[in-house]
Amino acid sequence: MSDAPASLDERLARALAPLLDRATSSILLAVSGGPDSTALMHAARSAGGRVQVATVDHGLRAGSAAEAEGVGRLAAELGLVHTILTWEAPRRDSGIQAAARDARYRLLADHAARIGAGLVLTAHTLDDQAETVLMRLMAGSSPSGLAGMRGERPLAPGIRLVRPFLDIPKIDLVAYCERNGLPFLRDPSNADERFARARLRRLLPLLEEEGLTAARIGRLAARAGRDDAALEQLSQTVFSEIAASSEGGLHLDGHRLRREPEAIVLRVLDAALDGIAPDHEPPVPKRLERLETLVLEALLPALAEGRALRRTLRGVLIETDRKGAIRLAAAPPRRVFAKRR
Numbered sequence: 001m002s003d004a005p006a007s008l009d010e011r012l013a014r015a016l017a018p019l020l021d022r023a024t025s026s027i028l029l030a031v032s033g034g035p036d037s038t039a040l041m042h043a044a045r046s047a048g049g050r051v052q053v054a055t056v057d058h059g060l061r062a063g064s065a066a067e068a069e070g071v072g073r074l075a076a077e078l079g080l081v082h083t084i085l086t087w088e089a090p091r092r093d094s095g096i097q098a099a100a101r102d103a104r105y106r107l108l109a110d111h112a113a114r115i116g117a118g119l120v121l122t123a124h125t126l127d128d129q130a131e132t133v134l135m136r137l138m139a140g141s142s143p144s145g146l147a148g149m150r151g152e153r154p155l156a157p158g159i160r161l162v163r164p165f166l167d168i169p170k171i172d173l174v175a176y177c178e179r180n181g182l183p184f185l186r187d188p189s190n191a192d193e194r195f196a197r198a199r200l201r202r203l204l205p206l207l208e209e210e211g212l213t214a215a216r217i218g219r220l221a222a223r224a225g226r227d228d229a230a231l232e233q234l235s236q237t238v239f240s241e242i243a244a245s246s247e248g249g250l251h252l253d254g255h256r257l258r259r260e261p262e263a264i265v266l267r268v269l270d271a272a273l274d275g276i277a278p279d280h281e282p283p284v285p286k287r288l289e290r291l292e293t294l295v296l297e298a299l300l301p302a303l304a305e306g307r308a309l310r311r312t313l314r315g316v317l318i319e320t321d322r323k324g325a326i327r328l329a330a331a332p333p334r335r336v337f338a339k340r341r
């Protein structure tokens with residue numbers, strides 16, 4: 001019998017209850033076997049949720065298959081269905097972490113679709129959130145980026161990714177595992193200083209000494225997220241006022257658009273592109289940053305000067321005419337030239 005202070009168990013249960021109540025089908029838990037996701041698995045099971053578990057074996061470390069099997073054994077002890085999803089890692093070193101992450105979400109989304117789960121839960125914590133915000137700060141991101149990871153976002157058509165533990169410190173989840181006698185893994189790449197995130201993690205205690213705690217960074221993220229949501233809502237209103245669907249595409253009133261603040265213009269264009277070629281990855285802040293060059297350096301000047309413009313982005317052809325109308329349509333497939341013999 002655990003002597004856990006009720007408050008942590010209650011906080012985990014409170015974080016999970018609305019998701020378990022809302023799910024009309026089973027929920028897929030992404031469990032690496034680290035302390036956070038092991039706690040997620042146990043807490044979701046204790047809350048009586050209709051959940052299944054998946055572990056992605058990235059095959060990047062010796063022993064990763066055995067680790068995934070270890071998660072499977074614990075899941076079985078808890079009476080949960082567990083599946084190992086295997087990734088064939090490409091033979092290269094650079095960008096391997098980002099490639100592994102993309103592959104992980106893709107495999108999880110595909111598996112969720114197979115089992116009919118509409119929600120995929122990960123166990124990202126307050127510490128993960130603080131690291132993400134600091135990484136984005138270093139990259140000179142926008143307020144949308146400083147909002148950090150969203151508690152919820154679309155993962156694939158009909159499937160949402162939810163992070164219920166974003167305001168729970170990792171140390172609490174480690175304590176939860178220890179109190180409940182749950183075995184967990186420590187991922188050595190978390191301490192591998194070849195990776196920027198690991199180097200940043202080493203800095204966090206120093207920043208905390210100066211008062212920049214994970215909780216404060218979390219608060220910054222929540223506030224930036226709140227303001228970003230307001231901008232998003234305004235942009236949706238503008239979008240619905242100035243967009244009209246046309247045969248095979250979309251028309252935007254460029255005169256109206258160019259009178260809006262740049263933050264709104266970027267979001268309206270993102271929504272228009274998304275309407276034609278839905279893009280669930282990368283996250284919205286990155287997408288907005290990638291739109292900046294096109295919007296600020298080409299589209300807005302062309303509208304202001306009454307110039308025609310023709311650009312392709314994210315598989316969408318964007319054209320403006322001299323009268324200030326913007327037309328977006330799926331770009332024609334690239335021509336493939338047959339090799340000469």
Ligand SMILES: Nc1ncnc2c1ncn2[C@@H]1O[C@H](COP(=O)(O)OP(=O)(O)OP(=O)(O)O)[C@@H](O)[C@H]1O
Binds near residue numbers: 034036
């Ligand atoms: N190999 C994996 N298989 C399934 N889910 C994963 C995997 N790696 C990460 N995740 C999910 O993404 C979340 C965040 O990943 P991250 O790499 O920060 O955590 P971790 O160090 O692997 O372990 P944990 O968060 O479980 O302590 C995990 O909590 C888990 O829900």
